[in-house]
Structures are given as structure tokens and as C-alpha cells.
Amino acid sequence: LKTDASGEYKILNLYINYKETPDSIEFESSNKVYNTATKADFNVYAIYGNKKVNITKDVLLYPYKHEGISIYEGTMTFKKPGSYSLTFEFQGLQQKVSITALNSNAFEFITSKKPDNPVNVKVYDQYINFSSINQWPFIENGRTMVPLRAVFEVLNCNVNWDTEINSAVVEYEGTKIVIPADSNIAYINGEESTLDAPAKLVNNRIMVPLRFISEAIDKTVLWDDKDKTVLIY
Missing domain, CATH: 2.60.40.1080 (Immunoglobulin-like)
Known part of the structure; x- marks a missing residue:
């Protein structure tokens, strides 16, 4: 407030704050x-x-x-x-x-809705829908076997099949994994490693033990027994 010569007070500035802190x-x-x-x-x-x-x-x-x-x-x-x-x-x-x-390739496989399958896989909180390749994960001798391409392309890996050596080849940030079909031996950057279950061809899809490959590229793998779902982060 300020007074003028007449003795009257005038408002110079008026500031109104509406709820400085929002709801x-x-x-x-x-x-x-x-x-x-x-x-x-x-x-x-x-x-x-x-x-x-x-x-x-x-x-x-x-x-x-x-x-x-x-x-x-x-x-x-x-x-x-x-x-x-x-x-x-x-x-x-x-x-x-x-x-x-x-990555763009992953959108071929992911879904937010849980698929109606006895064993499912989630990567970064998204379910993988394996119906496009007509081959779903299964559990064999206590090991979760998954179609290699779908899971690992969602994980941003490059996946190829080398016909000359009858092997799947997974490449991820400097790591190269070679997985021969019908073998319990894989090669990580040229070093031999034993799989906990042999890779196998099913319906022309190579099925691999999920935990080994995920851990080979430094991913965390958990099993949600209630929902029968493998979680990968």
C-alpha cells in the first residue's frame, strides 16, 4: 500500500498464489x-x-x-x-x-495380455506371444525350453542359423554364443560351456534352455511359480 497527497491508500501490486503446492x-x-x-x-x-x-x-x-x-x-x-x-x-x-x-523386431512378439499357455515368458514386464512362430515354451526335466529367436530378439540380440555348422548363433553387445542343435555344449566367445539341457529342434524351431542363454548375456532370470511365468530383466 502507498499513500498519496490526499492521504488515500492505493494498491500498487496484488499477488495471488493459487495453491502453491498442487494436489x-x-x-x-x-x-x-x-x-x-x-x-x-x-x-x-x-x-x-x-x-x-x-x-x-x-x-x-x-x-x-x-x-x-x-x-x-x-x-x-x-x-x-x-x-x-x-x-x-x-x-x-x-x-x-x-x-x-x-527394439522394432520385438513388437512382432510382445503383448501386454498374459497368453493362455502353461509356461509363459515376460521380458521387461511384457509377455511374449509365441503364436506367430507356432511354438511355445515347455518344461522338460525341470528345464524351461524356449524358442530361441523370439526371446532373444526381444532381448535385443541378433539371432541367426548357421547351416554349415547346424548351429544357432546369438550375438549381443560383444558376446557371441554358438549353440549346436542336439548338443549340451555351447560356445561363448569361443569358450566351451555346458548347457543344463541340450538344445533341440522342435517344429523347425531351435529350443534352448532359457536360463543359460539369459545368464550368458547378463540378464536376471526369475521364475514366478504362481503364474508359471519366467521373468527376465
């Missing part, structure tokens, strides 16, 4: 699973009752896996497939978001 913050994006070949746009909003304010450029982003994802002003760019945990903060409020990115 909540919300992350919004068009997808739940992203293709590493594309950029993904997102927005973060502050919610004040019925009012929604875009705070994407002002929100704080807590540490995440820098080697796999890059985020700048509402755009995510993925350098490699994987699951990423993000934490957004604004005015003391936080929202945690789980992001999954997969």
Missing part, C-alpha cells in the same frame, strides 16, 4: 511400451483441483540410467532396450514412472 502431479504419454527407433513425447502436469497446468519444463527429474535413455524437454530418446525407472518432482510432490523400451 498431485501426473505423467502423460501416448504409449506404455516404446520403440527404440523413435522419439517419444511426454508431458507432466500439476493438478490443482479441476485445474491442470503443464509443468514439463519445470519438473525435476531424478537420476535414471543415462546409458540407455536420454530425456530433454518432454522428449525421450532410447539408446537401448530395457526398463527404466523415472521419478518426477514438483513442489515437493513426486511421481514414479516405469518406462519400457524395445
Whole structure:
């Protein structure tokens, strides 16, 4: 307030803050699973009752896996497939978001709905639908056998069949695994390793013991007995 010569008071400035702390913050994006070949746009909003304010450029982003994802002003760019945990903060409020990115080949196989199969496989929280290759995983002598190509292409591996040596070849970030059919021996970067169950051809698909291959490329493999599902991270 300020007085003038007449003795009257005048308001110079009036500031009104409407709920400095929002009721909540919300992350919004068009997808739940992203293709590493594309950029993904997102927005973060502050919610004040019925009012929604875009705070994407002002929100704080807590540490995440820098080697796999890059985020700048509402755009995510993925350098490699994987699951990423993000934490957004604004005015003391936080929202945690789980992001999954997969390579373009993986979208041939993934589904968010659990398939009706006695044994299923989830990679980065997405089920693999093996119906496109008409061969599903099965358990044999206590070992989970899976079609090699479907699982490991989702895991961002290059998978090929070498007819000259009658073997599957898996390549992943400098690791090369050669798996001869009908053999319990595999070769990791040229070094011999024993499989816990022999690889075998079923319906012209090479079936391999899941745990060995996943651990050979440094993935975590868990068994969810309740849902009869193998989890890979």
C-alpha cells in the first residue's frame, strides 16, 4: 500500500498464489511400451483441483540410467532396450514412472495380455506371444525350453542359423554364443560351456534352455511359480 497527497491508500501490486503446492502431479504419454527407433513425447502436469497446468519444463527429474535413455524437454530418446525407472518432482510432490523400451523386431512378439499357455515368458514386464512362430515354451526335466529367436530378439540380440555348422548363433553387445542343435555344449566367445539341457529342434524351431542363454548375456532370470511365468530383466 502507498499513500498519496490526499492521504488515500492505493494498491500498487496484488499477488495471488493459487495453491502453491498442487494436489498431485501426473505423467502423460501416448504409449506404455516404446520403440527404440523413435522419439517419444511426454508431458507432466500439476493438478490443482479441476485445474491442470503443464509443468514439463519445470519438473525435476531424478537420476535414471543415462546409458540407455536420454530425456530433454518432454522428449525421450532410447539408446537401448530395457526398463527404466523415472521419478518426477514438483513442489515437493513426486511421481514414479516405469518406462519400457524395445527394439522394432520385438513388437512382432510382445503383448501386454498374459497368453493362455502353461509356461509363459515376460521380458521387461511384457509377455511374449509365441503364436506367430507356432511354438511355445515347455518344461522338460525341470528345464524351461524356449524358442530361441523370439526371446532373444526381444532381448535385443541378433539371432541367426548357421547351416554349415547346424548351429544357432546369438550375438549381443560383444558376446557371441554358438549353440549346436542336439548338443549340451555351447560356445561363448569361443569358450566351451555346458548347457543344463541340450538344445533341440522342435517344429523347425531351435529350443534352448532359457536360463543359460539369459545368464550368458547378463540378464536376471526369475521364475514366478504362481503364474508359471519366467521373468527376465
